[in-house]
Amino acid sequence: MAEAVMIVGATSAIARATAAAFAALGHDIYLAGRNADELTRIAADLAIRYQVRAHWGIFVAEDLTSHAAFFNQAMAEMGEMRGVVLAMGMLGDQQAARDFPLGAEVIMVNFTAAASILSHSANYLEARKQGFIIGISSVAGDRGRQSNYPYGAAKAGLSAYLQGLRNRLSHSNVRVITVKPGFVDTAMTYGMAGLFLVASPQYMGERIVRAVNKSADVVYLPWFWRYIMLIIKTIPEAIFKKLKL
């Protein structure tokens, strides 16, 4: 068996497809999430389909002080860990999240708690001098927009955090990959108006796993989002602020 991969936010459809793609390569899987029933089901499924070891643990995102112990417990169960995929994220009601404290929850889940678990992962992998961290951020973090800036701001923070980690860990042979999905067909977006060019979770999983052995540091999925965002980023602020986006 190949070394284990930890998936944080393992109950998301993107996470499940990513776990499946790693398991198909023979990696054991450690699932981190907050829903014991779902985690049990997903772990059983991975073990049956791919004949790998699939364990899970309850990860309480908001309880930052618990993260170190959580990480160590996972390590103890799995032996060594090859890498960590962060898929946890929360879109929620972005209209409501303009106001605090709900806005703080969005920042907590997408940024603070995410950075916290990544910090433990980084320390571990840095010491091992190998492995990878994959953080699922979002194109929403590339430019703040009135329709979802609480989420976008938190994802922008996550992108910058990953960028910093990449700089730090490049000296220790650890890959840090920032994934920026456009629209993915998951529970987060199902039935939402105005979606276009929607990618499947399976596509995401395959591409995310493939990115480990490629050189790109920031991966837009599907690739054309890089150019869509390039255009959006080049609109002068004086004009952008007047758009209804």
Added chain:
Amino acid sequence: MNKLNQPLSGWGRYPVQTCATSRPERYQDLQASSTTQIARGQGRSYGDAALGETVILTERVNRMLAFDSTAGTLRAEAGVTLAEVLEVIVPQGWFLPVTPGTRFVSLGGCVAADVHGKNHHHDGAFSQHIIALELILADGAKVACSATENAALFWATVGGMGLTGIIGEVSLRLIPITSPYMQVRHYAAANLTGVFALFDNAALDDAYSVAWIDSLATGKSLGRSVLMTGHHADAADLPSVMRPAAKSTLSMPFDLPAFVLNPWTVKAFNQFYYSREGHKTQPFFAHYSDYFYPLDGIAHWNRLYGKSGFVQYQCVIPTAGAFAAVTALLEKLAASRRPSFLAVLKKLGAQNQGLLSFPLAGYTLALDIPMRDAGVLALTRELDAIVLAHGGRVYLAKDALLTAQTFRIMYPRHAEWLRIKQAVDPDGRFASSMSQRLDLGVQHG
């Protein structure tokens, strides 16, 4: 849960209906809401069984939960497809106890339609291999049911077309195999008398059997067919080099214009098929996917019938009247000059206790009929009359056209079924376009 409005249809692409859909990803979200709803698996039923006001898509609730490779049992969520199950179990020496002619169906769909396979005459329908189900009722309760636990609810749910609740989990007994190959043998029959004689010949009988019928042959050749029998090949009997399964890379990229499938082209194809397949009189080996799922190799083959879709007319006639009825049905179809690309005849075994289960001891005939004009409805009414006259019934998993009145005669236990429906779903939360058409709802007032 967020909803998405989208046009849906069954495999026959008739009728098409815009439905509000929800798509739970977590098992706890597989629940009835206060609207009327119906669960949907892979949409491989042909008509309106998986259409309704609100449709719950179960495709993401598809985890395998326990596989005992020693005992040969599997427990999985109902959204798992047979294709996914086969990928796991075949390499470990197990096979499905019953399989329909496509593997792109969900476990839930197999239970709800109580599907039958080419081995029905020996092994019965899908329900007879179920260890237990977890059924999610209208009030949110999750109940285990099986032939021994909550048996009445179990026999109302198998074949119950999703109307008793949402099937959440299915536990199944598998059958052992030693290779993924089948040992197959074909027998040509010049006409219907010939093929009935073949079906009745115990010496030719095998674990699986089905006959392809040339639905355009008339007169002395009426019912011209090829009987195809087979069983799981023993690994020891296989030659050292076996051909792997045919790779399925074909797809129908667009709707075939209606004129392509006409009586002449279908006739030519049938002639070709009859002489090619009818000549395989020596036993041969075939990969299970080529044997059980010949059409799965062509994605979207339902586009073959053009934009307006098609109906599949499948009926079963009790043995006594089967020959007369099948003769009359084929004559009626041939006279209508509607080319049925696919026509299949199969002998079925005894019926089970499923209140709405389709199979009964006799012969089942399945015909694809393109939905080209209103004449199709008149034709199926005439076919219904023949089936009724011989004590037969039409298969709900294929149906889009039956009337409530005809349905009630064909399924004499429907009243018993309705009483159970009333008890478990008093507010009629589970309803489909089919249940409305066939009056399979809760009676108010």
